[in-house]
Amino acid sequence: MTTILTYSFKNLPSTSKWALRFSLRPLSCSSQLRAAPAVQTKSKKTLAKPNIRNIVVVDGVRTPFLLSGTSYKDLMPHDLARAALTGLLHRTNVPKEVVDYIIFGTVIQEVKTSNVAREAALGAGFSDKTPAHTVTMACISANQAMTTGVGLLTSGQCDVIVAGGVELMSDVPIRHSRKMRKMMLDLNKAKTLGQRLSLLSKFRLNFLSPELPAVAEFSTSETMGHSADRLAAAFAVSRLEQDEYALRSHSLAKKAQDEGLLSDVVPFSVPGKDTITKDNGIRPSSLEQMAKLKPAFIKPYGTVTAANSSFLTDGASAMLIMAEEKALAMGYKPKAYLRDFMYVSQDPKDQLLLGPTYATPKVLEKAGLTMNDIDAFEFHEAFSGQILANFKAMDSDWFAQNHMGRKTK
């Protein structure tokens, strides 16, 4: 399951750097985007569709993205989401009553704030009359939030939407075991002391063993890292290639950070701690150092390591999207059009992480574009072995013919 959004840029050099999700900032090729000059579509004059409203990104912000278990570790997810929303309000000065709807994406839900969008919006000072909901679709939950917003805008339901995403991997809901929960619920219902005692007598020590949220796919019981390692092996991506690509990503991210290009980051003052102003996971290393690491998932001979994977991340983002006429009427200078999107899904066992391969050609065709029309792609993925495997797949006629039902790559 993955998605790719293509968006044609208006003639603005600074891009909307909204975060797609918590992870992969260091791996994405973001700085290229900035280097890209004003882009004109080459094969088509406009990507506007007849009788459909143009949708624009007014602006977007995000909190600094931190390694899990660092400065954000005592917060709750809605705290981070609230920070992003507050940042957006400051950045755009959008009057809170014009916001029609708020949508957030998240993967691992905190049960106390299962509709985290609403809790964060209330705390951030949005109107309590603005409805909000939360969506989930694994790694692309925040994209799902955006495209849900696009749907509401194109259908004319709304004119102004805030979409965002939040993840706090520092704390995850760890539950009592099913048996323990059942006993506790039954105890609630028990009326007499006798009933309670008889229930308690059924208690066994193993009831206390906790239930951790699955880091694995439910259908295959395989973790993402494991799947990525197998994928890299299937496409014969070497350890060196992966390390080199990861190093490139970190270096580019570092460059962007140093040159102050990550203008979407808003500082976050953690209660009782310092004010956080930048991502702490951008750490260019050397190939020699990276080569020393042991594989993280498939031991002892796998190729995916801590150095060529994204880290577990805490962070949140929010963006303001509007119908174009509304944005212009309000005096905004939008940063981008949201033109088209495509969701795909494949076999969760062997092709779990091959989404870009399937989605890229489809979304280009849907928009009537070719590779030559695009100056920069931005893929958000968690493992360099994975994105390299996707590149190899996209570059293969064999794969296109045998698995994608296409004549050529």
Add this chain to the structure above:
Amino acid sequence: MVASRAIGSLSRFPVLRILRSRGYICRSFTGSSALLARSHINYGVKGDVAVVRINSPNSKVNTLTKELHLEFVEVMNEIWASDQIRSAVLISSKPGCFVAGADINMLAACKTPQEVVQISQEAQRTFEKLEKSTKPVVAAISGSCLGGGLELAISCQYRIATKDRKTVLGTPEVLLGLLPGAGGTQRLPKMVGVPAAFDMILTGRNIRADRAKKMGLVDQLVEPLGPGLKPAEERTIEYLEEVAVSFAKGLADKTISPKRDKGLMEKLTAYALTIPFVRQQIYKKVEEKVRKQTKGLYPAPLKIIDVVKTGIEQGTDAGYLSESQKFGELAMTKESKALMGLYHGQVLCKKNKFGVPQKEVKNLAILGAGLMGAGIAQVSVDKGLKTILKDATLPGLGRGQQQVFKGLNDKVKKKALTSFERDAIFSNLTGQLDYQGFEKADMVIEAVFEDLSLKHRVLKEVEAVIPDHCVFASNTSALPISEIAAVSKRPEKVIGMHYFSPVDKMQLLEIITTQKTSKDTTASAVAIGLKQGKVIIVVKDGPGFYTTRCLAPMMSEVIRILQEEVDPKKLDSLTTSFGFPVGAATLVDEVGVDVAKHVAEDLGKAFGERFGGGSLELLTQMVSKGFLGRKSGKGFYIYQEGVKSKNLNSDMDSILASLKMPPKSEVSSDEDIQYRLVTRFVNEAVMCLQEGILATPAEGDIGAVFGLGFPPCLGGPFRFVDLYGAQKVVDRLKKYEAAYGNQFTPCQLLIDHAASPSKKFYQ
């Protein structure tokens, strides 16, 4: 051969040496030229690692033949002699098979034990040399690694296996009445410990890769890969090879140790086994268990214990000697010949002789959600068939669906399926009370009550809703298919599919064709049966077809024997000690007394006096009292939920007493009782072949063993006649004929075989 020698000498040239040290050519060079020279094994060199690829020509599996053995020795000698090579990887070029075992035909062709001993000793020597190799050898295992294949793998210094369902390791020799004769009995106990080794060698069970890793049978696992730039299977083998090569290098460089860390339990067990007393206790216990289970009918397990013991107590040399000698002895036994015959028969009955059906069955409908219907549904959905299960009532349907779910869930408990896979499989099943969706059915299997008019009714109802190409199959144990097909508008599409209960456990499927059944219909039924994982015999229509017809006279004899005041428990022990898995009286209870009565009546009418013997009255009285066997809780025995020990049903005493007959002393010894049962069975089976109900003796043997529990050590009724001697069978029959009359009259074909000793069912 010449070419391969040429390579050997070429490699001594300095030029090549330089090329090799650069490490970029040799693989394709040596690989391809060696390919020219050898047909079973070729090898290439990657850096300083030799990659030996096993690929038996013209076969889906690799088997250890004399040629392969010779080539292997040759290749290994080259590897050991080469200065460039520091380690080796052993891998198969065939997806789904490492080495499936030794060539059975090679053993079957041996005339004397000495020949077999020689084969064993040669293999022992080769593998011992391999074990002592100073250059580490890594076995890269993907697919079946069985018998001789496993013995080869465990002689290597290191084993890496792909973790998929196709990869199984095991020593199935015991199932062929043999023992692992290439050092397996000596190496396994050292590798996995004595108790686990006994379990493997004595049961012959297949061990999946992840379990093998836990046992210490393999050192590393490789996850199978998905599709990449080539087909998944191909890339997985390539990847396995890459990983194996890296480990081979590591072993040669001593950066990886071939020794495995043992867990605390393993260490404790290993310590306990250093105490002679503990070892003696284990031997004793295992032997007791084996004696109890085999009843002394199978020689192999006892010899296996003996050989393992010799190796441990007297050292490896004595162990090897004992292993090869016992292997030779076992290969000559009747039991082994019978079991090998069954193996061949099974292979034969796993093929579709009728070709590929015009239309593949994708949508299956089953009528009747009883034990049978639900059982058929279970083995269908788990092979991905969209299956409709229709019943007349909601409770009946609910029970059937629960049965399917339970069957699948049991697999989850055994970790053969994940709960997610179970749910996905279960979603292939649609339960319903009407005929909705039957317009898309490619095949309908009815499993309603054994009542002709009911079967007629459902046939007509179904034919009104199904498409033209749809096959109508009837699951019945005795009603002639042509009678069922009599009301069909399209009798060429009607066929019999006789499943055995419990369907998910019993391997046999008996397919019955009428004179009007078309070949394509048969092909379709066989294809579905094979998909369901069945061993299939195809027989002609007739009362009782083949299996029920053979069983009926034996059952009649069972009743007579009970009337002659043989206690049901005694009868059970007589039959099980002859090799039947279930005692005769218990069998009646399991089948159901009402069913037995029904069949006895029907076949009695069809075949008359010949099927007589015991009095039907016994069954009639039992049915009237509600003693229907296990399903009603009472039959000859009493059945209670959760109670394992069986007690006789004392209420049967009066029934048996009222029908008792005086035993005839000249034919009532224990042995005579056993042979009265078996000879009637065998005589009827041979008559089925004589009448053309059966097409081949092999199908007759497979049907009898896999469907009716005929003693596997005898190989089936036809193999039994061949091995026991037709004359002796006829003599027995004549003796009993004198006492009881024409129920024992030997059939013509049997008399023909007795008359000319050269005549055999299996040449």
